[in-house]
Amino acid sequence: MKLKELLSDESAFIIGDENTEVSGVSYDSRKVGKDYAFFALSGHNTDGRKYIAEAIANGASVIITDSKYDTNDAAQVVVKDIFHFMSLFGARFYNYPDRELNIMGITGTNGKTTVTYMIESILANSGIECGVIGTVNYRYKSKVIEADNTTPQSLDIYKIMRDISDSGVKYLVMEVSSHALSLGRVYGIEFDVVVFTNLTREHLDFHKNMDGYFEAKSVLFKELGAGKKSNKKCAIINIDDEYGEKLLKVGISAEIKLYSAIKKRAADFKAGDIEIANNGAVFNLIFCNERARIRIKHIGLHNVYNALAALAAAVCSGISFEKAVEGLNNSRQVPGRLEKVNTIGLGFEIVVDYAHTDDALENVLRALKEIKSKRIITVFGCGGDRDRAKRPLMGKTAVEMSDFVFVTSDNSRKEEPYQIILDIEVGIKRVGKKNYKVVVDRETAIKEAIMMADKGDIVLLAGKGHETYQIASCGKAHFSDVEVAEKYIDLKAKQKVAVKQVGQREFIF
Numbered sequence: 001m002k003l004k005e006l007l008s009d010e011s012a013f014i015i016g017d018e019n020t021e022v023s024g025v026s027y028d029s030r031k032v033g034k035d036y037a038f039f040a041l042s043g044h045n046t047d048g049r050k051y052i053a054e055a056i057a058n059g060a061s062v063i064i065t066d067s068k069y070d071t072n073d074a075a076q077v078v079v080k081d082i083f084h085f086m087s088l089f090g091a092r093f094y095n096y097p098d099r100e101l102n103i104m105g106i107t108g109t110n111g112k113t114t115v116t117y118m119i120e121s122i123l124a125n126s127g128i129e130c131g132v133i134g135t136v137n138y139r140y141k142s143k144v145i146e147a148d149n150t151t152p153q154s155l156d157i158y159k160i161m162r163d164i165s166d167s168g169v170k171y172l173v174m175e176v177s178s179h180a181l182s183l184g185r186v187y188g189i190e191f192d193v194v195v196f197t198n199l200t201r202e203h204l205d206f207h208k209n210m211d212g213y214f215e216a217k218s219v220l221f222k223e224l225g226a227g228k229k230s231n232k233k234c235a236i237i238n239i240d241d242e243y244g245e246k247l248l249k250v251g252i253s254a255e256i257k258l259y260s261a262i263k264k265r266a267a268d269f270k271a272g273d274i275e276i277a278n279n280g281a282v283f284n285l286i287f288c289n290e291r292a293r294i295r296i297k298h299i300g301l302h303n304v305y306n307a308l309a310a311l312a313a314a315v316c317s318g319i320s321f322e323k324a325v326e327g328l329n330n331s332r333q334v335p336g337r338l339e340k341v342n343t344i345g346l347g348f349e350i351v352v353d354y355a356h357t358d359d360a361l362e363n364v365l366r367a368l369k370e371i372k373s374k375r376i377i378t379v380f381g382c383g384g385d386r387d388r389a390k391r392p393l394m395g396k397t398a399v400e401m402s403d404f405v406f407v408t409s410d411n412s413r414k415e416e417p418y419q420i421i422l423d424i425e426v427g428i429k430r431v432g433k434k435n436y437k438v439v440v441d442r443e444t445a446i447k448e449a450i451m452m453a454d455k456g457d458i459v460l461l462a463g464k465g466h467e468t469y470q471i472a473s474c475g476k477a478h479f480s481d482v483e484v485a486e487k488y489i490d491l492k493a494k495q496k497v498a499v500k501q502v503g504q505r506e507f508i509f
């Protein structure tokens, strides 16, 4: 493909031959091959411009930058907004795979992953295969790609979309993070259905304030309908959330469908008569003249909202209400979201959940409180190099809604774990609670929680969910809450047997 075929009417200043051949695209010099176009992105750790020489040495024929670079060894395109330009370039390089797919984009602070899994189950129930891009992984057919980001860079999205479409799959369900929206990772992608789940405090290290965070999310809705696809587009909004209401005012030029559960709002998809049990939730779902009793295996009111969002997205994508209901009722467990660990008959429960905001923690603890348990023992920490302000809020929520809390580490990254815990303790001390213990090492904290647990208790391991790693200043090491829990469940079971045996012997002699 010639460079000039990949350029369009965006403002771009070309230095060199526009007939230069382009055989690949990359924003990472280490992945550049012969005749690649290299995008020199300014990053948060380093500047891609520093790697231009390496990219050229690896075979780059074109360099794309946002300020002129001194070289005669490759053609150069100087652009104003490199992230937007990269997305449009990717669309042309991969020949607009988004136009061949029915794409659902899910955004919001919490629930994105769960909703994508529910939609995947609904589609599967209708015999429809779909690709999924999200926090847990990127997958289609039998292919599973490890996820570095919830929403990857535009070039990666276009590459995956091309592969998905070429494999014969027609649907894509994608989580769209606020970072992706701010950094142009989905710029120009032609979505068919977009969903807003909720907006609560998160990522304010990046967005500065809630207005900035909301602005980022609203981009997905403002841009819906732009592009070449002629089919009807649909925006699905949780109207029980105050930011859902705000979203209605941003100017959406597509059909809007609202969903509501507890607040008696006028909505297209409504849940009523909600019953939360310890094995799931049951509720009535009403859409136009249709009504169904839904039984999902996911506990908690927040999952009723997720189910409404998923069903609405599926129906707006052409799935019949009846089939969507059937699929929802059969939707599978989401890895690391209220995932139960087998406690081999010890009489208490262990639940692993990805809650890493105060709102998510509150929702999960509320869901667990609805299941009649003796005590709730929570293990949690907060991530390093990320939004500091949520730490005391999570501390407060944890001690107020649990019987006992182990405050520990969770991806401390370059920060000192104990420093993060001190921030958490600020919130705990503010409410004067003493029902907690600091155990910096996460494995030890999980062990202590399991050893403390007794019949009828629930141990919540919050924050890491599906993750199989722990990131600290020394690097990334394998770590899984589920595996660690299983290890100490096993130990506790063995100790119990040993105690029993000792007891029996004492009885015999």
Ligand SMILES: CC(=O)N[C@H]1[C@@H](OP(=O)(O)OP(=O)(O)OC[C@H]2O[C@@H](n3ccc(=O)[nH]c3=O)[C@H](O)[C@@H]2O)O[C@H](CO)[C@@H](O)[C@@H]1O[C@H](C)C(=O)N[C@@H](C)C(=O)N[C@H](CCC(=O)O)C(=O)O
Residues within 6 Å of the ligand: 027, 028, 029, 030, 040, 041, 042, 043, 044, 045, 046, 047, 048, 049, 051, 148, 149, 150, 151, 152, 153, 177, 178, 179, 180, 183
């Ligand atoms: C803050 C942020 O968005 N960072 C993303 C960004 O990395 P960065 O800016 O740190 O990149 P950098 O290391 O400074 O490098 C700058 C440029 O030089 C290039 N480079 C670098 C080294 C080299 O040898 N050669 C080379 O060409 C890099 O490829 C890059 O293009 O570009 C990377 C490649 O695409 C992303 O993986 C990375 O996400 C990091 C891992 C991250 O943690 N991002 C978070 C904040 C994020 O985006 N999260 C949201 C979800 C949030 C949520 O809802 O929970 C997400 O969508 O994932």
Ligand SMILES: Nc1ncnc2c1ncn2[C@@H]1O[C@H](COP(=O)(O)OP(=O)(O)OP(=O)(O)O)[C@@H](O)[C@H]1O
Residues within 6 Å of the ligand: 108, 109, 110, 111, 112, 113, 114, 115, 135, 150, 175, 197, 198, 302, 303, 305, 306, 336, 337, 338, 353, 354, 355, 356, 359, 360, 361, 363, 364, 465
């Ligand atoms: N609709 C919801 N409202 C509030 N909290 C929720 C909701 N759904 C899930 N949660 C909580 O948020 C956690 C993350 O859920 P999920 O992974 O589905 O959301 P997400 O938006 O994909 O999050 P992330 O972007 O951090 O990956 C869950 O483990 C649960 O604690």
